[in-house]
Amino acid sequence: MRRPLNALAGLTLGSALLVGAVPASSAAERKAGPEGYADVLDMHGVPANAxxxxxxxxxxxxxxxxxxxxxxxxPGDKDAYGGFSGPLYIAQEYPWWLSKAFSRIRLRADGRDLDLGAAGAPRLTALPGMLRQVYDLPGLRLTLELRFASGHSALVRASVANTGTGPRTVEVGWSGSLLRPDDEPMKSAPSLHATARGVAVGFARVREQWDYLTDGTERFEVTHADPVRTTVTGDSYRTDLARPLTLAPRGSSELTWAESYTFTAAERQREAAAVRDLLRRPGKAIGDTDARWRRYVEAVTADVPAGRRRLAVKALETLVTNWRGPAGRLDHGGITPSISYKWFTGGFWAWDTWKQAVGVAGFDPALAQSQIRSMFDHQITADSRDRPQDAGMIPDCLFYNDPARGGGNWNERNTKPPLAAWAVWETYRRSGDVRFLREMYPKLVAYHDWWYRTRDHDHDGLAEYGATVDPANDTPEARRQAAAWESGMDNAPRFDAALGTTAVENRDAAGRVVGYSLNQESVDLNSYLAAEKGYLAAIAQRLGDRAASRRLTAQARTLTAAIRTRMYDPATGYFYDTDLASGRRLTDRGRGIEGAIPLWAGVASGPQAAAVRGRLTDPEEFATPMPFATVSKSSPYFAPEKYWRGPVWLDQAYFSLEGLRRYGYRADASVLADRLRGSASGLLGDGPIMENYNPLTGAPLNSTNFSWSAALLLALD
Structure with missing residues (x-):
């Protein structure tokens, strides 16, 4: 039975998709904590090029x-033994490798250098919150552990243990070399120099908009807790511990150093003070980090059957690795789509943020709040010099550099689908922080109202995706493209120009152009807006504004009725976009996964949901070998490897599965969820979580380590 609309805002979206059976020991994992989740993701590899x-x-x-x-x-990469690969550093918006292994530890005993690979393969392990290496040498054991102790510094601890019966004297040093970019001006950007406590890399100013961005103030620095001497020769350095270690039988010594990356002189100054404290009390920093990761792991595995937990921890690790702190024009920390893909490394996207926050809130509500704020920091206001007509809008994506700083990736040509109130409510549900609701509510209302002011061409209460008044939206095709981006489904067949999609002007009461709309009203957009009204009503109710709550609930009912009546096609049993001028349902463009969003939003009637369920469970429609293709297999436009024309995206799978569950089809949802997870290449093993997958084979497509995929794996019940 369908739940009433006013119950939407209180829905529990659950804690984990992760159904199926990969054998694991529940008791062992619970006892071991993070130690029980070694290598859930393969993090082995050494870069060949910068x-x-x-x-x-x-x-x-x-x-x-x-x-x-x-x-x-x-294992076998002996030239990198003793060091951690990299680091990979982000030149404001783009990823580059600084070195194959910038800080490789060297040990010398009995007058000879010790070969770290001579005693067999070391144990090289990725654990939640830590990378670890263990080398068993003749009479010695070397253990290296890397954790991040701050938003700028990795803390590395080396333990050298005497496993023999006699005393040992061991000399310790470090060495490393730069991996320079091949081409200028990037090639000359890094410069290596010695410091009193280690070694540092400075970076020259480079403003290559699409490849490399630095201001000349960036710095990577290795700082040792113990006195050292460093010499630099060209692109290589050598650091030596001032005094050798003297190890009693069965005794050990620990060495600690920090590896810091900062963008500005002010950051560097603040971090230098933090590093001094870290190196004075490394045990506290290590203990705090390990305790935080224990909490993370416990949160994402709570109430999850044993066979599902490794995937949950992999999703957790994916999200945390994609976390970027405040920097440049990013005023709050947030989560990028993927550190592994050039164009996703240094920015935050709106609908990515909303979906990611829902998953992140389950283990770190404060981080979820921060990433929501990161987008609202740049909400357009009425006093905007360039676009006052867009007051309330959230830009599509934000990067380290805005256009005034030469950033080319920042985009205000469009926004993204409205899921912000959902994200805020789910974050509140996890945190109980009413102050956060109070802070966000007026901003959410302003964003919601913006849609109807600039994206409802005929003022009938059904909105359209569109584009802003922006210098880049200077042609009809540019406006159509920006509007397709606004949907998030960039190249979906329903937006093809060849099928008649174009953009029309939207004007205010004074006749001024305030934006552009596609010449079609989209079913997913209006379903999202109906859901947002429900969440806004719940927030208003929680804040004591009962009149606003009643008004929003009434609006949601009106919009629900319009979607049911005008966007559902009884002949084919599915929901479609409609033509703006005639109201005709665009059935000739084939069925897309957007037609399942009315089930997630709770706006379908019971019989309508039953018909859509039939499509979602049909192998010739959306129940492909890996289920929830973004375009029905029956569509003439189905293309299993073309971005939004067929590949499976886990966010749309999430919405579809939750929609089925909402209308009581829980058995169908469980079977399809199990098949989804089991057919996605690498998902159950140590492969990365992907941006999308081939629906016929489950083969991985596009970006690796994709954040919203990870977040919604955690959020699915």
Whole structure:
């Protein structure tokens, strides 16, 4: 039975999709905590070049919003033993490798350098919150652990243990070399120099808009807790511990150093003070980090059957590695779509943020709040010099650099689908922080109202995707493209110009153009808006504004009736976009997964939901071998590897599965969820969580380590 609309805002979206049976020991994992989740994601690999492939093949680890990351050498990569691969650093918006392994530890005993690979394969392990290496040498054991102790610094601890019966004297040093970019001006950007406590890399100013952005103030610095001496020769350095270690039988010594990456002199000054404290009390920083990760792991695995937990922890690690702290024009920390893909590394997108926050809220509500704020920091206001007509709008995406700073990726040509109130409510549901609701409510209302002011061409209460009045939206095709981007489903068949999609002007009462709309009213957009009205009503009710809550609930009912009547086609049993001028349902463009959104939003009638359920469970429609293709297999436009023309996106799978559950089809949802997870290549193993997948084969497509996929795996019940 369909739940009433006013129950929407209180829905529990659950804690984990993760159904199925990968054998694991519940008791062992509970006892071991994070230690029970070794290598849920393969983080082994050493870069060959400074510039990663567009999709970086080496999965990396980062934490606390740092803008640099590391990996582990692969067994057999002896030239990298003793160091952590990288770091991968973000030149404001783009990822680059600084080194194959910038800080490789060296041990010398009995007058000879010790070969770290001589005693067999080391144990090279990625754990939640930590990378670890263990080398068993003749009479010695070397253990290296890397954690992030702040938003700018990784803390590395080396333990050298004497496993023999006699005393040992061990000399310790470090060495590393730069991986320079091949082309100028990037090639000359890094410069290596010695410091009193280690070594540092400075970066020259480079403003290559689509490849490399630095201001000349960036710095990567290694700071040792113990006295050291460093010499630099060209692009290589050597650091030596001032005094050798003297190890009693069965005794050990620990060495600690920080590896920091900062963008500005002010950041560097603040971080230098933090590093001094870290190196004075490394045990506290390590203990705090480990305790935080225990909480994270417990949160994402609570009430999750044992066989599902490794995937939950992989999703957690994916989200935390994609966390970036405040920097440049990003005033709050948030989560990027993927550190592994060049164009997703350094920015925050609106609908990515809303979906990510729902997953993140389950283990770190404060981080979920921060990432929501990161988008609302740049909400357009009525006093905007360039676009006052867009007061309330949230830009599509934000980056380190806005256009005034030469950023080319920042985009205000469009926004993204309205899911912000959902994200705020779900974050509140996890945190209970009423102050956050009070802070966000007027901003959410302003965003909601903006849609009807600038995206309802005929003022009939059904909105359209569209484009802003922006210098880049200077042609009909540019406006159509921006509007397709606004949907998030960029190249979906329903937006094809060849099928008649174009953009029309929207004007205010004075006749001024305030935006553009597509010449079609979209079913997913209006379903999202109906859901947003329900969430806004719940927030208003919680804040004591009963009149606003009643008004929004009434609006939701009116919109629900319009969607049911005008966007559902009884002949085919499915929901479609409609032609703006005639109201004709655009059935000739085939069925897309957007037609399942009315079930998630709760706006379908019972019989309508039953018909849509038939399509979602039909192998010739959406129940493909990997279910929930974005375009029905029966569509003439179905293309299993063309972005939004067929591949499975886990956000749309999430909406579809939750829609089925909402209308009582829980058995169908469980079967399809199980098949979804089981057919996605690498998902149950140690492969990365992907942006999307081939619906016929489950083969991975596009970006690796994709945040909203990870977040909604956690959010699905």
């Amino acid at each position: 510039l990663p492939a567009e999709v970086n093949e080496v999965n990396v680890f980062s934490d606390r919003g740092a803008w640099h990351a590391y990996a582990l050498p692969r």
